[in-house]
Amino acid sequence: MNKLRDKVAVVGIGETEYMRRSSRGPREMVIEAVRNALNDARLTVKDIDGVTSGYRGAQHFNQSEMAYNLGIEYRFHGNLGDGSGSNSSSFHLAAMAIETGMADTVLTYYTNSYGSATTRLMGNYGPNLGIMKETFETPYSNNEQIVNFAQIATRYKHVYGFTDEQLNKYMGAIAINERRNSILNGKGVLKKPLTYEDYLKSPMISTPLKRDDCCVLSDGACAWIMTSAKRAKDFPHRPVYVTGMGYGRTPMGGGDGFTQKAGDYFHKPHETPCMDQALQMAGITRKDLDFIQIYDAYTIMLLMFFESLGFCKKGEGGEFAASGAIALEGSLPVNTHGGHLSHSYINGASHVVEAIKQLRGEAGPCQVKNAKLGAISIGTIHDNYVTVFRN
Amino acid sequence: MQTKQYLDYSKGPLPDIDFKDGAPFWEGTRQGEIRFPKCQDCNRFHWYPAILCPYCHSANLKWQALTSQPRLFTWTYLSWNLPVVAIRGPLIVILVEYDEAPDLYLTSNLVECRPEDVKIGMPLEVVFQKVDDKLTMPLFRPMKAK
Numbered sequence: 001m002n003k004l005r006d007k008v009a010v011v012g013i014g015e016t017e018y019m020r021r022s023s024r025g026p027r028e029m030v031i032e033a034v035r036n037a038l039n040d041a042r043l044t045v046k047d048i049d050g051v052t053s054g055y056r057g058a059q060h061f062n063q064s065e066m067a068y069n070l071g072i073e074y075r076f077h078g079n080l081g082d083g084s085g086s087n088s089s090s091f092h093l094a095a096m097a098i099e100t101g102m103a104d105t106v107l108t109y110y111t112n113s114y115g116s117a118t119t120r121l122m123g124n125y126g127p128n129l130g131i132m133k134e135t136f137e138t139p140y141s142n143n144e145q146i147v148n149f150a151q152i153a154t155r156y157k158h159v160y161g162f163t164d165e166q167l168n169k170y171m172g173a174i175a176i177n178e179r180r181n182s183i184l185n186g187k188g189v190l191k192k193p194l195t196y197e198d199y200l201k202s203p204m205i206s207t208p209l210k211r212d213d214c215c216v217l218s219d220g221a222c223a224w225i226m227t228s229a230k231r232a233k234d235f236p237h238r239p240v241y242v243t244g245m246g247y248g249r250t251p252m253g254g255g256d257g258f259t260q261k262a263g264d265y266f267h268k269p270h271e272t273p274c275m276d277q278a279l280q281m282a283g284i285t286r287k288d289l290d291f292i293q294i295y296d297a298y299t300i301m302l303l304m305f306f307e308s309l310g311f312c313k314k315g316e317g318g319e320f321a322a323s324g325a326i327a328l329e330g331s332l333p334v335n336t337h338g339g340h341l342s343h344s345y346i347n348g349a350s351h352v353v354e355a356i357k358q359l360r361g362e363a364g365p366c367q368v369k370n371a372k373l374g375a376i377s378i379g380t381i382h383d384n385y386v387t388v389f390r391n
Numbered sequence: 392m393q394t395k396q397y398l399d400y401s402k403g404p405l406p407d408i409d410f411k412d413g414a415p416f417w418e419g420t421r422q423g424e425i426r427f428p429k430c431q432d433c434n435r436f437h438w439y440p441a442i443l444c445p446y447c448h449s450a451n452l453k454w455q456a457l458t459s460q461p462r463l464f465t466w467t468y469l470s471w472n473l474p475v476v477a478i479r480g481p482l483i484v485i486l487v488e489y490d491e492a493p494d495l496y497l498t499s500n501l502v503e504c505r506p507e508d509v510k511i512g513m514p515l516e517v518v519f520q521k522v523d524d525k526l527t528m529p530l531f532r533p534m535k536a537k
Contacts, residue, residue, distance in 0.1 A: 132413070139528065141475040151465040151484065206473075
């Protein structure tokens with residue numbers, strides 16, 4: 001793995017505006033994001049010879065149609081991870097492809113288009129979760145993702161002996177931090193200030209999770225372009241190097257794994273080793289990271305990830321969040337653009353774009369001072385992809 | 392066999408009971424039993440159904456009924472206007488655990504219990520709600536004191 005350290009770099013990023021419901025569909029948004037990434041790198045479609053992207057059905061735009069519309073001829077194509085995972089795995093695939101000569105310049109894109117799709121509320125990602133879930137969970141209403149995370153939150157509170165007030169304080173600290181970042185960022189979907197009192201008044205949806213514990217389902221698209229570290233110096237922006245990569249999976253049955261007994265039900269066995277592997281490859285420790293962007297479909301999910309990625313002990317994620325450590329001026333700024341909870345829900349793709357902006361020094365009011373090393377962690381229950389970047 | 396209608400499942404979504412891998416589960420509930428696949432070599436139950444035992448990878452599997460006390464592992468109360476609440480009214484979604492099958496949780500709904508009375512670890516008893524001639528859904532309620 002260490003052979004791939006710092007071999008490829010991100011040389012172009014592109015995005016659309018983010019909104020609750022766009023009048024445009026996934027195709028139009030992807031085309032804009034890809035063109036913005038090409039312009040950012042001062043490349044044309046003729047320069048792209050590799051493509052990676054996740055594909056999630058009607059709300060996405062598949063690779064061959066994308067290439068047909070834009071006229072991209074490519075000799076390398078890869079996709080790892082269902083949906084969200086593909087955003088972080090794109091760096092793993094591109095590093096392997098570019099270093100081995102399978103491609104010189106790789107494009108990745110991702111979109112969410114809830115405005116044009118028939119997707120239901122609260123992160124239920126459609127009908128393709130598998131027949132086990134359809135048969136044994138959906139009839140009992142255990143299919144909406146918020147219902148799964150609500151049960152995780154209930155059990156978490158019980159196991160660590162927290163009161164309702166403590167759990168609210170912990171989850172609220174995360175929601176409020178992401179809202180603050182989204183407001184500073186200026187391009188996030190949610191821009192209304194969120195106080196702790198506002199958070200407590202947020203409607204209860206699936207106990208103990210409230211509306212403000214949930215991600216903001218939104219429309220938008222992101223794209224980025226990677227090439228070899230050697231070539232990267234000739235591009236207009238400061239290159240951001242891929243310096244560490246880690247992946248882990250815990251075998252689980254069923255559809256999405258939420259009702260499966262694995263680990264202690266909160267922390268999955270693959271999560272700490274996945275982070276360890278990425279840091280080891282980068283030759284750094286957790287303390288060296290200047291920020292991290294973590295997949296955050298719900299506030300409770302971040303609490304668990306702080307613990308299972310090894311940033312604090314089990315049961316202490318809430319105190320970690322409430323201490324201010326995750327704020328822009330804290331010891332480990334988290335989701336510096338406002339994350340899924342307040343900025344946009346593009347399944348981790350806007351987390352990637354933000355990580356690159358931070359390491360270029362282009363994150364505006366959200367800029368972490370002297371940011372040199374940052375990570376993204378994209379995963380839900382089964383698996384997790386961590387990528388570490390440096391400038 | 393309980394025939395009381397605790398929750399209205401008739402408007403769906405309903406399980407596909409003809410799905411081959413899961414059919415023995417519904418055969419069990421029609422006969423008033425909770426059955427799971429159990430490896431005859433390592434003696435562990437698993438869920439969901441698999442071709443091989445996920446623990447020792449033996450193909451020597453057989454569906455067997457559970458007999459121990461079910462307990463509440465975790466829960467959530469849905470009352471906001473999610474699509475399902477519009478159909479069935481407010482409801483409690485639960486995961487149930489069994490001592491004799493420590494590797495799995497079973498999804499169900501908790502009935503005959505107010506949200507303020509739910510406690511993790513509470514002993515439960517299964518009640519079977521007959522939806523139609525083919526489908527009987529197992530639900531749980533708090534174990535009544537004897």
